[in-house]
Amino acid sequence: MPEPHYRPGDAVDFRHIVVPPAGAQPRPDETCPPAETFALCNDLIRVLDEAGRAVGPWNPQLDPATLRRMLRMMALTRAFDERMYRGQRQGKTSFYMKSAGEEATAVAPAMALDFEDMVFPSYRQQGILITRGYPLVDMINQIYSNRADRLKGRQLPIMYSARSHNFFTISGNLATQLPQAVGWAMASASRGDTRIAATWVGEGSTSEGDFHSAMTFAAVYNVPVVFNVVNNQWAISSFSGFAGAERATFAARAIGYGIAGLRVDGNDPLAVYAAERWAADRARSNMGPTLIEHFTYRAEGHSTSDDPGAYRSAQERSEWPLGDPIARLRDHLIALGEWSDDQQAAMDQELAEAVRAATKEAEKNGILGHGLHHPFKTMFEDVFEELPWHLQEQAEQAIRERRIKWPEWKE
Amino acid sequence: MPEPHYRPGDAVDFRHIVVPPAGAQPRPDETCPPAETFALCNDLIRVLDEAGRAVGPWNPQLDPATLRRMLRMMALTRAFDERMYRGQRQGKTSFYMKSAGEEATAVAPAMALDFEDMVFPSYRQQGILITRGYPLVDMINQIYSNRADRLKGRQLPIMYSARSHNFFTISGNLATQLPQAVGWAMASASRGDTRIAATWVGEGSTSEGDFHSAMTFAAVYNVPVVFNVVNNQWAISSFSGFAGAERATFAARAIGYGIAGLRVDGNDPLAVYAAERWAADRARSNMGPTLIEHFTYRAEGHSTSDDPGAYRSAQERSEWPLGDPIARLRDHLIALGEWSDDQQAAMDQELAEAVRAATKEAEKNGILGHGLHHPFKTMFEDVFEELPWHLQEQAEQAIRERRIKWPEWKE
Amino acid sequence: MTLEEAPVSLHDAPGRRLTMIEAINEALDIMLARDPDVVILGEDVGYFGGVFRATAGLQKKYGKMRVFDTPISEGGIIGVAVGMGAYGLRPVPEIQFADYIYPGLDQLVSEAARLRYRSAAEFIAPMTVRSPFGGGIFGGQTHSQSPEAMFTHVAGLKTVVPSTPHDAKGLLIAAIEDNDPVIFFEPKRIYNGPFDGYYDRPVKPWAEHPDSVVPEGYYATPLGKARVVREGDAVTVLAYGTMVHVAGAVCAEKGVDAELIDLRTLVPLDLDTVQKSVEKTGKCLIVHEATRTSGFGAELSALVQERCFWHLEAPIERVTGFDTPYPHSLEWAYFPGPVRIGEALDRLLGH
Amino acid sequence: MTLEEAPVSLHDAPGRRLTMIEAINEALDIMLARDPDVVILGEDVGYFGGVFRATAGLQKKYGKMRVFDTPISEGGIIGVAVGMGAYGLRPVPEIQFADYIYPGLDQLVSEAARLRYRSAAEFIAPMTVRSPFGGGIFGGQTHSQSPEAMFTHVAGLKTVVPSTPHDAKGLLIAAIEDNDPVIFFEPKRIYNGPFDGYYDRPVKPWAEHPDSVVPEGYYATPLGKARVVREGDAVTVLAYGTMVHVAGAVCAEKGVDAELIDLRTLVPLDLDTVQKSVEKTGKCLIVHEATRTSGFGAELSALVQERCFWHLEAPIERVTGFDTPYPHSLEWAYFPGPVRIGEALDRLLGH
Ligand SMILES: Cc1ncc(C[n+]2csc(CCOP(=O)(O)OP(=O)(O)O)c2C)c(N)n1
């Protein structure tokens, strides 16, 4: 029976986690046979070293402006998470999920992919939407399920959909997005379209059957898709051992299917960028799928409904051997002479302000449960393309009930 | 889009199938770490060489009596298949499935396992039941769905169940038996019971989600179970490439989960025996699960409903580079001086006669659709442990209908 | 591609007659030709043309990118079809037997059915899942099931069941053109000939049945419209698929002046046609092959009762399969055949 | 292990009151203690004790071999439970939310439900699948579903829904002891307090509800027996789970002399109790939260109509959730609350 190393109250010592030196991992050509990547499935691709330098063959050589943008997007994601979390605690909505500590695994891939590439995220990749420039106000409207929510209040908070930003509708059902991404990419390939698909899944969710069908279809048809497994060590209260982490890395699943696999330091934004870019380029040159394991840490609770203090040691976050992705990129920029602590502080303040402003803006459209929602009849729309008679009748029933309850009400 | 090498009418040349020399594969200790088996996932364990000798570290060193028994069980399985196939063609039942060419993958494991070990077969392991001494008459009664059918005519022919012989009820739904075998083995282990579970699945069926959940649970809890993937190259009309065979071996799936894996010449009964025994011993010594790929060939159609001539070259069977398991074991025994062509001919005749006798015996109990079936009320039993009112009513209805249709009928 | 360019169909004679399998094949052929977004995928549907031959010849004609075999993973088949639909294709996955649809159920129920709703129509799943269903072929418990009721319970799915070659073609074309996910259950017992429930009488070919006359080329039979097979005043009989023929035969045999309605689409249901008929006849018999409890007959009974209560002259009758798995040897004792239907008619008509 | 050796229960006061979660926890505790074959498995059920705390403390008490976390694979959870059952254990898998049961549906429908039948009782699947279901907690479309009807359609499965702490304990114990697979749906909205449907009024605790008095130690509430919550003559109200409370509150509020029946078990159904009541009242209202079309209300309506036709004085009414996914912001417009129930009562009673 698997058992995590530490439980509440335990002192944490992560020395059993092997952290190879940055820059030491070979970088095969994007067009290599899958087998050339197999050693990397048991390695850990790292670019940023302890001194904040970018080293080795995986260094993506990004210019300072790009690096600053990456830093900014990660910081904005964190600022956004913090405010939304507080908003939920204040009763403005029912639910929220942070991505604290994992920002690199969404922001860096979003920069490595083309904007036109279709992403099939899980629920913890708000960083993609933010990086792709989706309006914060629209995100908050969705979180508040208010009358300006583009999803008409139908979805749980954070279950965004943004076709304009090539961001697939998030499902509450784990791992279902994986075969869908494969199907989308198969369709794209069959059309000679250069757009690829990328998809994200938590390490815990890799146990679902959909993971296997997605990998199998991707392998069989050599599909242009990138699978991102975000191994943040925890699945609600269950540590990664319950998904098999003690027997093999998640990247190693790739070996079993004969597709390319990479294992990357998920808290190293440059390594993540490089790996995602490698996989995207590979897919785009018709060399097929890649599975990337992002080795990272879920720094906070699973969601606002969760209390991580009940099942893991509070020290895990601070002891995490791979540090914090924002701090690491900041230090790198400072080491390059392209950034300063003052600039960082100013940026943080600016971003907090931007989020605050967006929140205020969104609140004008209402918060959950305070009456400013989409009209009742929208509840019956989009079940089908056209409203069949039975939903028509039910819509009338709903509106009648409303009138009975609030006789003065008008819609 | 995967494409098999040969289609109807094509001349077959199997030179692309790598057949390593018998005896050349190393045999790690049963208690080795899984990684020591990973090279074997891309190799092919073979014992019987072209001259009919048993060679190398995997030679199980079976005594001649045991070898003759193995030969006999394979021959009996084939004789049984042939007669049942003809019976279906003669209208004695609705359906039949042969295991021609794959007898070793059922008979040899059945001999390598303990009788008490629980087997969770797919539908092509009649060889296990025969080897474990289940009465042929009972098998035929099931195939005929007659009044002596132990399964009361409820199941499609060949979907046996034989608790007395530690043979789990066969499902028509592919791959469902895999997590069940894992669960059974978990239960056994939790009781300190030394019995292990072994399960069989076709290579095509490994694409089902249940394969993945079974592997994941087995890996996570280090379950004493043996997974036998029978790679007979075809899944109805779809060649193994549609299950991913062109990217990785099926044994290699084991690497992805970090469990032991072996790839074995499935037409070499001694290699199959040795591999199964290795895995069983490993499981019994609490070293966890093993995935064995049996590389073999489905020599005949998928079932009596199938016409393989419509999708594959008729030459495939004769050109199959790994020969026929019965012929290979026969030649080995002859090479040992422990068998002769005359003995073989006599045995074949004896077995054909035994099957014929069993068939006659079973026919006394009726054949499908000729009135000799289980009583009507049995149709409503065993849905639940007790008959609820609604099934009671429905049973009365069924019996009333019977009376209306055949007023003279009595049950 | 325009209608004129549609490929030559299988049979060319005027008033030409097709089996249901041929009609389905022709519908697929026509849609593959008309709409480059249509793709067919499933186990054994490609080179081999499907275990029932429904896709025979189509891979050869349209190539492997349009008609292809898949891994044996119903969850994967439906899952990739959802993704293809989101891209803009119009996939037509086949599930080899309805009994094997459950591994794909999550992708149907949680994904395909709710994609449009949850994304406020940003993404849709315009797919048609074809699957042979029903018994009567000695297929045992895993080749005989009729799981249609489950799908009718899921908001966002349409469920269609043809009963004739003519309708099979028209309804399948309409289903493929529909922008919502459609579950298209094909009654396999009548693929190659109609079946009146008398399993012990000689088999009849489709060629002798009037509804095997299938127009050439494109036509769509709208979803959501029932077909009044026969008008009558004594009792309304509601059925779909194979049971339309069985119920019709029993009524004819007994000389009952039944109004026989072939529902064709279960969701959305043509309740108007049903209601009008029951208001006229005052009696209603519902027939399906699926297990009784919570079968679609329950919904039909509830609806008829709600709409026609004051017109009903006798309790609505349901004739269904029994609440057991489909047995092998006792298949015909399970099947809701002429005797069971006849008894219910007698009760309804007070004989 | 005998009854006397059963572990000390959570609360010891006579007439002590438990919440439904506590009652469920206690039932599991008792069964783990009484029967060494009982094992609990599921996502987060072990160390953490379940996302709703139903299994809190049990791993600590009974060890990791008896109560353990699993990979996130509902198919795997049910699949291994089938195997454990075949070995001779009595597994109690938890599916974290009923909305997530579909990946495990094949193992339930094709395997657990048919194991006994297809093996002629050589192998059985004596498992109880616990799963929180229903809405009213702003859980959106993937934490609110009520899929019970699907299970009632599957021969070989029993479906149970408790509505009070008292019954939750007794029914869960009976379910675990049952040798058939039982789907045990727990109305999560009333885990921690009853709910009368007036979401805008203050929340009430279980402690104020009479049925929160839960006897200590072992007792079983038999499956297949409904509970007459309140006798009455004006109309029979059929409900289960949360809706028992909502329907009861509306009747009380409106002063309707309703006979309120808590079905408790959907399959096998206690039709006798239902029939007797409707024969007495002549009117029937069915309430459930699940989507309307092909919901279990359809089966109830059909059965009542079949059995009580000549006693019915008005059409049977179904009050249900709408045929849409469960929406987030309009949760209370979706929920079959007091207004919807009240209207139906008015129609039935001719107000
Ligand atoms: C099919 C399904 N089963 C269970 C759940 C409940 N659930 C939601 S999140 C979660 C944990 C997922 O963990 P992981 O995949 O590691 O992702 P992370 O939360 O760490 O990003 C679970 C069990 C679900 N949403 N869907």
Ligand SMILES: Cc1ncc(C[n+]2csc(CCOP(=O)(O)OP(=O)(O)O)c2C)c(N)n1
């Ligand atoms: C869930 C499910 N899907 C599809 C089928 C139909 N089917 C029966 S056998 C078969 C092929 C299986 O091939 P393989 O696993 O290679 O086994 P083999 O027949 O070669 O022994 C298929 C698709 C089924 N029985 N169950």
Ligand SMILES: [Mg+2]
């Ligand atoms: Mg995780």
Ligand SMILES: [Mg+2]
């Ligand atoms: Mg095969």
